[in-house]
Amino acid sequence: xxxxxxxxxxxxxxxxxxxxxxxxxxxxxxxxxxxxxxxxxxxxxxxxxxxxxxxxxxxxxxxxxxxxxxxxxxxxxxxxxxxxxxxxxxxxxxxxxxxxxxxxxxxxxxxxxxxxxxxxxxxxxxxxxxxxxxxxxxxxxxxxxxxxxxxxxxxxxxxxxxxxxxxxxxxxxxxxxxxxxxxxxxxxxxxxxxxxxxxxxxxxxxxxxxxxxxxxxxxxxxxxxxxxxxxxxxxxx
Numbered sequence: 056x057x058x059x060x061x062x063x064x065x066x067x068x069x070x071x072x073x074x075x076x077x078x079x080x081x082x083x084x085x086x087x088x089x090x091x092x093x094x095x096x097x098x099x100x101x102x103x104x105x106x107x108x109x110x111x112x113x114x115x116x117x118x119x120x121x122x123x124x125x126x127x128x129x130x131x132x133x134x135x136x137x138x139x140x141x142x143x144x145x146x147x148x149x150x151x152x153x154x155x156x157x158x159x160x161x162x163x164x165x166x167x168x169x170x171x172x173x174x175x176x177x178x179x180x181x182x183x184x185x186x187x188x189x190x191x192x193x194x195x196x197x198x199x200x201x202x203x204x205x206x207x208x209x210x211x212x213x214x215x216x217x218x219x220x221x222x223x224x225x226x227x228x229x230x231x232x233x234x235x236x237x238x239x240x241x242x243x244x245x246x247x248x249x250x251x252x253x254x255x256x257x258x259x260x261x262x263x264x265x266x267x268x269x270x271x272x273x274x275x276x277x278x279x280x281x282x283x284x285x286x287x288x289x290x291x292x
Contacts, residue, residue: 058104060271062086065110072119073109080106081134083124085113087282089232090143091131092272097147097228099268101156106133144174147225159225166213166220173209173219173226180205180230184237188244188287195245199237203249203256206230210255217262231263232272239276240283 065085066072073081082098084091098106111120111130121128125139132141133149140149151160161167180202187198206219213221220226234249238260241247250257264270274282 059099059102059268062108062110065112066117066120067112067115068117070117072117072123073107075123076134076137079134080136081109082106083109083111083120083130083132083134085111085130086272087274087278088113088130089236090129092232092274093143093228094131094133094146094150096231096269096272097150097159097225099271100159100223100228100266101150101154102268103150103154103156106154144177144229147228151225159223159228161220161224166224169209169212169220170224170226174229176205177229177233181233184233188240188283189290190245192245192247195241196247199241199247199249203253206234207253207256210259217258219259223263223266227259227263228269231260231269235260235264235273236279236283239279243280244283244287 073079082094084095095108098108111117113130116128124134125132125141127141129141131143131146132139133146135149135153140146147159150156151158161170183202184199187195190198209219210217212219215221216223218224218227219230234256237249241249250260264273
């Protein structure tokens with residue numbers, strides 16, 4: 056089990072590439088990237104230790120990553136069966152369809168419908184919360200509130216567990232990395248607790264973090280704050 060959670064040092068512009076396309080399945084990530092965390096945590100939950108984790112330093116990317124691995128030069132990406140595939144939500148489905156392990160996509164019709172709705176909303180959710188971070192402190196809660204209420208109201212729809220579809224699914228893994236980052240940065244940057252008066256949201260985050268395979272992918276709060284400060288500073292330019 057320890058091998059499943061092992062994360063080697065990040066590769067940077069001075070690092071040599073791994074032996075590419077040698078039959079090894081590799082997941083390229085950054086430990087600070089919420090998109091990568093989606094696929095990294097799904098890989099852990101499915102127990103796929105045969106997928107090698109390759110962290111990339113996004114502030115000092117190796118040239119070979121863009122040239123030889125993934126031309127969009129983003130993470131996450133999976134190298135598997137001689138080709139490289141990207142985009143985090145697509146990769147959650149890719150893991151589901153190409154590897155063993157616990158199923159993360161529902162088969163129940165009502166849950167499938169709820170999953171589709173929630174996944175359709177996720178870009179709106181992340182955009183609205185990010186925009187709220189760019190607003191003056193008094194306006195941030197008002198800007199962020201509707202998206203957070205949407206999630207609060209979605210929780211509890213299914214009574215067979217504390218997650219968005221009752222049982223843990225790809226939907227939780229899609230939202231989790233972003234919600235937990237907003238939970239860290241809003242109190243520090245906007246003096247706002249996103250879980251205040253949202254007990255189901257707070258419980259959901261707590262339950263998600265009780266799952267070791269997921270918790271092993273959670274970034275340090277200091278790193279999250281530093282990353283968002285840098286992103287917001289660049290956004291303001």
